[in-house]
Amino acid sequence: MIRGEQLSKYFGDVAALNATDIHIRSGKITAIMGGSGSGKTTLLRLLAGLEQPTGGHVWYGDEDLCAMSVRRLYELRESMGMLFQYSALLNSMNVYDNVAFPLHEHTQLDESVIRTMVAMKLEQVGLRGFEHLMPSELSGGMAKRVAFARAMAMDPRIVFFDEPTSGLDPISAGVIATLIQDTSRKNRMTSIVVTHDVHAGLAIADHVILLWQGDIIAEGPPDAIRQSDDARVQQFLHGRPDGPIPFSRSTTSYIDDLTHKPGTIRLQS
Numbered sequence: 001m002i003r004g005e006q007l008s009k010y011f012g013d014v015a016a017l018n019a020t021d022i023h024i025r026s027g028k029i030t031a032i033m034g035g036s037g038s039g040k041t042t043l044l045r046l047l048a049g050l051e052q053p054t055g056g057h058v059w060y061g062d063e064d065l066c067a068m069s070v071r072r073l074y075e076l077r078e079s080m081g082m083l084f085q086y087s088a089l090l091n092s093m094n095v096y097d098n099v100a101f102p103l104h105e106h107t108q109l110d111e112s113v114i115r116t117m118v119a120m121k122l123e124q125v126g127l128r129g130f131e132h133l134m135p136s137e138l139s140g141g142m143a144k145r146v147a148f149a150r151a152m153a154m155d156p157r158i159v160f161f162d163e164p165t166s167g168l169d170p171i172s173a174g175v176i177a178t179l180i181q182d183t184s185r186k187n188r189m190t191s192i193v194v195t196h197d198v199h200a201g202l203a204i205a206d207h208v209i210l211l212w213q214g215d216i217i218a219e220g221p222p223d224a225i226r227q228s229d230d231a232r233v234q235q236f237l238h239g240r241p242d243g244p245i246p247f248s249r250s251t252t253s254y255i256d257d258l259t260h261k262p263g264t265i266r267l268q269s
C-alpha cells in the first residue's frame with residue numbers, strides 16, 4: 001500500500017537517505033531499525049508526508065504523496081496516527097486535551113463521546129486519572145505514553161511510531177510493544193515502527209528493515225534478520241562496540257582537531 005521509490009533526502013551535503021526502494025506491507029508491522037543517524041526518522045517522515053524528498057516518490061496505492069492536493073492529503077492524514085520521537089505534546093494543553101486534539105480537529109463528535117474515547121485510550125496506557133496534568137508535569141515515559149494514546153485516538157489505519165519504547169522502563173516498554181502488536185493484528189492496522197530497541201523490534205515486527213548510513217543493509221522477517229551473516233547486522237543486533245560499523249562519525253583527524261590545524265572545526269572564543 002505504501003511504497004517508497006528511489007527515495008532520497010539530503011540536508012545540505014549530508015545524505016540522510018540514499019535512493020531507497022521500500023515497500024510497507026498493508027496490515028502488518030514493519031520495524032525500521034538501525035544506529036543513531038542512520039536515517040530512520042528521515043525515512044519515517046518522508047513516508048508520512050511530513051518532509052519532501054530530495055528525489056524519488058512515495059506512493060499510497062497509485063497516488064503520489066508529493067503530488068497530492070492539500071485536501072486529499074488532509075483526508076489521508078485523518079486515517080494516520082503519529083508518535084514523534086520526542087513525544088511532541090502540545091505544552092499549553094493538559095493530557096486530556098492532547099489526546100482529544102485529533103478528535104477535536106477531525107470530528108464533530110459530542111464532547112461526552114470524546115471524553116469516553118480519551119478515557120479508553122488513557123486506560124490502555126495506564127494513565128487514566130492523569131487527564132489534568134500538563135506536559136511539564138509528566139515524566140519522559142509518561143509523556144511517551146500520552147503521545148501513544150494521542151496517536152491512537154482516531155483508531156488510525158496507518159500509524160507511524162518513532163521510538164515508541166525509548167525512555168520507558170522495561171514493563172511500560174513491554175506494554176507499549178504488546179499494544180502495538182495487539183492493535184495492529186486486531187484492527188489490521190499498518191504500523192511502521194522506528195526503533196533502537198532490537199528486542200522489541202524483532203519481537204513484534206512482521207518485517208524488519210535495517211538501515212545504515214542512509215542505505216538498507218538488510219530486510220526480511222525477524223528470523224531471517226537474526227540469522228543474517230552480514231557482519232554489520234550481527235554487530236547491530238548484539239550491540240558490539242567493534243565491527244564494521246564505526247562508533248565515531250568524525251571525518252577530520254582527532255590530532256589535527258586538538259592541535260587546531262587548518263581545515264578543522266574551531267570553537268568560538
Ligand SMILES: Nc1ncnc2c1ncn2[C@@H]1O[C@H](COP(=O)(O)OP(=O)(O)OP(=O)(O)O)[C@@H](O)[C@H]1O
Nearest residue numbers: 011014015016034035036037038039040041042043
Ligand atoms: N532537519 C535536519 N537538518 C539537517 N540534518 C538533518 C536533519 N534531520 C536529520 N539530519 C541528518 O540526517 C541524518 C539522519 O538523521 P535521522 O534523524 O534520520 O537519524 P535516525 O536514524 O533517526 O537517528 P536517531 O536514532 O539518533 O534518532 C543525520 O546525519 C542527521 O544529522
Ligand SMILES: [Mg+2]
Nearest residue numbers: 040041042085
Ligand atoms: Mg530518529
